[in-house]
Amino acid sequence: MFSLAEENYLKAIYHLESKTQGAVSTNAIADAMATKPSSVTDMVQKLADKKVLSYIKYKGTSLTDKGKKTAANVIRKHRLWEVFLVEKLNFHWDEVHDIAEQLEHVHSTELIARLDKFLGFPDFDPHGDPIPDKHGNIKPTEKKLLSELNKNQKGVCVGVKESNSDFLQYLDKKHITIGTKISVLGKEFFDGSMVIQVGRDQFFISKKIAENLYMQTN
Amino acid sequence: MFSLAEENYLKAIYHLESKTQGAVSTNAIADAMATKPSSVTDMVQKLADKKVLSYIKYKGTSLTDKGKKTAANVIRKHRLWEVFLVEKLNFHWDEVHDIAEQLEHVHSTELIARLDKFLGFPDFDPHGDPIPDKHGNIKPTEKKLLSELNKNQKGVCVGVKESNSDFLQYLDKKHITIGTKISVLGKEFFDGSMVIQVGRDQFFISKKIAENLYMQTN
């Protein structure tokens, strides 16, 4: 069992590893966690003792399989709770992060298994990020921007890139949300604008809109 | 904002105050929290500084209005989460305590407001305990004996009057426990016997049984 602090370190290191290659530096972790490098050194040494990461002085750290699995599980919980908050409690996509940040540390595998089922075994969270399975595996996925689709292609909205209130309100008005199917009826190469179909409605969207919607196409 | 430990102390003291009258003793708190009296003294002094309770050396403590409200709010969260776990995630009523114990410390008034609405503004948790409102007030509730109910009335079992082993074993066999919903399908005025419904089962009970079950009816 890991403490709240330990879980947060593992999560941060997991995210950092996926963004860069090679060992993760102490300073990078300190930046990501808004803490001091000296605190990171202490914690990383403790986590190395617990076999969730390997650490070489002055050379940085990388998660072991056990560490990756633990981190992925925390991320799984975070993302499932985000789906719950948005789908069931009607929060907006941009309001859920801080709450999920707390909920992710509730310990109970049974709880998460049941929550997963209650939510219909979702594959993506409201930001379009994939939800790891109970073994910590993430289904390899093709997440594209709507703006990358061409005429006659279609997909399912899996998240938003920018999530300012005006944008979310626009999506609300157009009834676009996670899981909404969108078809590209036309695309103007001059300005990247599109005509799309959402349900029975067909309408025009600008390139700016299309560039902020994550789509899954398979 | 209160720490996890502070919230747990407030909650424990709140429960102890409702069970006894007068100030709560240091040892009573230590017992309730499975901690040492010396630890309680430290914490209680800290909480007195924060104006959530009044503390007189060697004389015990009692919550201030602020302390009561804070404690009631933690209890409100705990009980709402228990409803969620049982009603939505299909946990059994006796499996939810430990999980709710963690969930109750998630900080977000908006979350609780929305959860409350999602659950249909419940008044009681699965154990039959009342859920404080957002101001910390608990609706005064009427606890009756099952024998006082009439045909077509129903309620939730909130406790037993006599608790000898034979009686408890009988309840076990009939799947009656704290939180069990019981409906009175028929009542014989000659001997006070009843036909009741528990879950999907319908069966006969004597007056003696009915006189030993506390019910909450609303």
Place this chain on the structure above:
DNA sequence: TATAATTTTTAGATAAGGCTAAAAATAAAA
């Protein structure tokens, strides 16, 4: 009411997690 028993508090210690300042190692620049 003086003594014994119990309760409560204080003093000092520990573990987790974090910080500052200084030292050591590594990387970059001259």
Place this chain on the structure above:
DNA sequence: TTTTATTTTTAGCCTTATCTAAAAATTATA
């Protein structure tokens, strides 16, 4: 290849929440 700059670690200290052991206050008993 020295020297300088940056990164990382170490050492020592702080806070929160806990503990044990001893002292003090209160309560019970003789």
